Amino acid sequence: MARNYDHTSQRDDSKKNRLERLAAYEMTKVEAGEQGYTVQAKYHPGNDPSPFANGKKKPPVGYQKPEATVTRPVDLVICAGGKHSQLRNKYMRDRAVTSARSYGVCSWEGPKDQPLPNDRLDTFPDFRGMVVLDQQFQQFFQEQMISQVERIEGLSSDERRLLGQQTHGQSRGVRSLQSSIHGRVMKTRCFDNNNLVYIGMELPEAFTQFCHKVKQKLAALPVPDLDQNGDKRSAADQKAWRNQRVAKVQKALSKAWFQTVAHSYGIDQSLGVTEEMIDDPSVAVFYLQQRRVWRNVIKKKSGSRQVVITAAGDAAATPHFMTGSGLTGARENVLHLQNYTRDVWNGPRIYNEYGLEQRQDRLEDAQLDTADFVIRQGLNFLI
Ligand SMILES: Cc1cc2nc3c(=O)[nH]c(=O)nc-3n(C[C@H](O)[C@H](O)[C@H](O)COP(=O)(O)OP(=O)(O)OC[C@H]3O[C@@H](n4cnc5c(N)ncnc54)[C@H](O)[C@@H]3O)c2cc1C
Structure with a gap:
């Protein structure tokens, strides 16, 4: 631990490198x-980037x-496995602190040899951080939905x-969707990077419900008995x-929605973020x-023998992606853990057992x- 604080890279010296x-x-x-606590880890060859592990070389x-x-x-032990961290679930309880709302994200990317023309800082002059679901929006969405x-x-x-x-x-579902969302103003979170445009936003509940109903009706259709090989389907x-x-179907409806948002900003024209440029997996x-x-610090x-188990990042608190508090929170967790480990390293020389307990309490606080902080940032959106 002490070596990790002297800020010199010792990567190549295996004797010195304790990480x-x-x-x-x-x-x-x-x-x-008998020797104290151990952590167990299981190897997953499919996740190993080494070309030797997966037989590529x-x-x-x-x-x-x-x-x-x-x-x-x-x-x-620091559980930093994200919001679904299984290890965290084994040792500490997490609880919901806000209601749930529906969100969506989408990005557009140009081909490498013909990137989007957003290589300057001012390519989004009209980005207001919100979108108005007016008549024009609805009309364009309707066309997009049919085409998608x-x-x-x-x-x-x-x-x-x-x-x-x-x-x-003229379907009942579409008319009901239109009347529910008409005139609403929704907040968006947009950013662009070289050859990438990203939009994230809360989706109106009526849109989520509409998608749900269409999917439900589709799922109720009979499935053909035989597959393409003529075998009976299990x-x-x-x-x-x-x-x-x-x-x-969900992907098609979501793409239609986000393409309409891009259209209402005019960036389908100005930046060429047309439906062909949508990066499918990002939707x-x-x-x-x-x-x-x-509780964050479990002893x-x-x-x-003693072990302390703690959670950091999304495993500790789910951030709201529209506010960008996730990485701030995770970095703060890292600082607390550095302070704690530094204290514990110095501790035995200065403090007794009680001192250690106090340090753990301080880490918990x-x-x-x-x-x-992380939760508060998202409350405006979710309560
Ligand atoms: C669409 C979107 C946009 C966002 N935008 C922003 C933004 O602009 N600014 C911002 O600050 N935040 C943003 N966030 C949130 C940010 O991405 C997260 O807060 C951050 O990635 C959390 O980091 P993490 O290390 O805690 O978890 P993760 O990034 O989820 O990483 C956890 C890692 O642990 C691994 N893992 C899980 N279990 C185990 C295990 N048992 N053993 C070993 N490894 C394990 C997983 O495979 C994964 O690689 C956004 C999130 C989303 C979804």
Whole structure:
């Protein structure tokens, strides 16, 4: 620990470098043993970027295959596995602190040989951080929706007919969506980087409900009994078939929505962020609800041995991506943990056992303050 603070790089000197990087290992549990606590990690070859691990390159002589599981002695475990951290879930409870709302994100990217013309700082003169769902917005969305749904590949004629009815301008669903969102002003979060334009925003509940109903109706259509090889579909195959179709429809509707937002900013014209430039994997809709751990510093004792388990970043508190508090919170967690480890390193020379407890309490207070900050940033959006 002490060596980590002297800021000189000792990467190449394995004797001096105390940091061990276990790429593609997943921390799975913390266990008490006779020698003290250990953390166990499991190797996932599929996640290993090394070309030798996945057979892409012939390993050099003497190459040692990573062990399937490793254990290491541990005094402090930091759960930094993001908001779904399994390790955090094993040792501490997290609880919801806001209601959930529906959000979506989308980005556009130009081809490498013909990048978007946004290489200056002033390519977004009209970005107001909000979008008005007026008549023009709705009209454009309607056209986009029909064109995006028509582009979905591999649908049966029944599915096409159903989607055609559901997305028709005179359908009950579309009319209800239009009257619910009419005139609303929604906040957007936009940024652009070289050859990239990104928009994220809360989605009106009526849009989420509309998508939900269309998907529900699609999922209710009968699935063909036989697959393309003429084999009978199992129940699991049928479910996978339905899920795949539902996902395609959701993607098409989301793309239509975000293309309309881009159009209302005029950047489809000025920056060429047309529907062909949408980066498909980036298009996502999700419910966002902020959660935080109830207690951040968990002490486990076994005889005279002790381990401290703590959470950092999204594992400690779910940020709201529209506010950009996630990385600030995570960095603050790192500072608290550095202070704590530095104190513990110095501690035995100066303090007794009680001093250590006090330090742990201080770490708990600091980590909870950071979680307060991260959550507070998103409250305006979610309450
Ligand atoms: C669309 C979007 C936009 C955002 N924009 C911003 C922004 O502009 N500014 C900002 O500050 N924040 C933003 N955020 C939030 C920010 O991305 C997160 O707060 C930040 O990435 C959290 O970092 P983290 O290290 O805690 O978790 P993550 O980035 O989620 O990383 C966790 C890592 O741990 C790994 N892992 C999980 N479990 C284990 C295990 N048991 N063992 C080993 N490894 C494990 C995972 O594979 C993953 O790589 C945004 C988020 C989203 C979704």
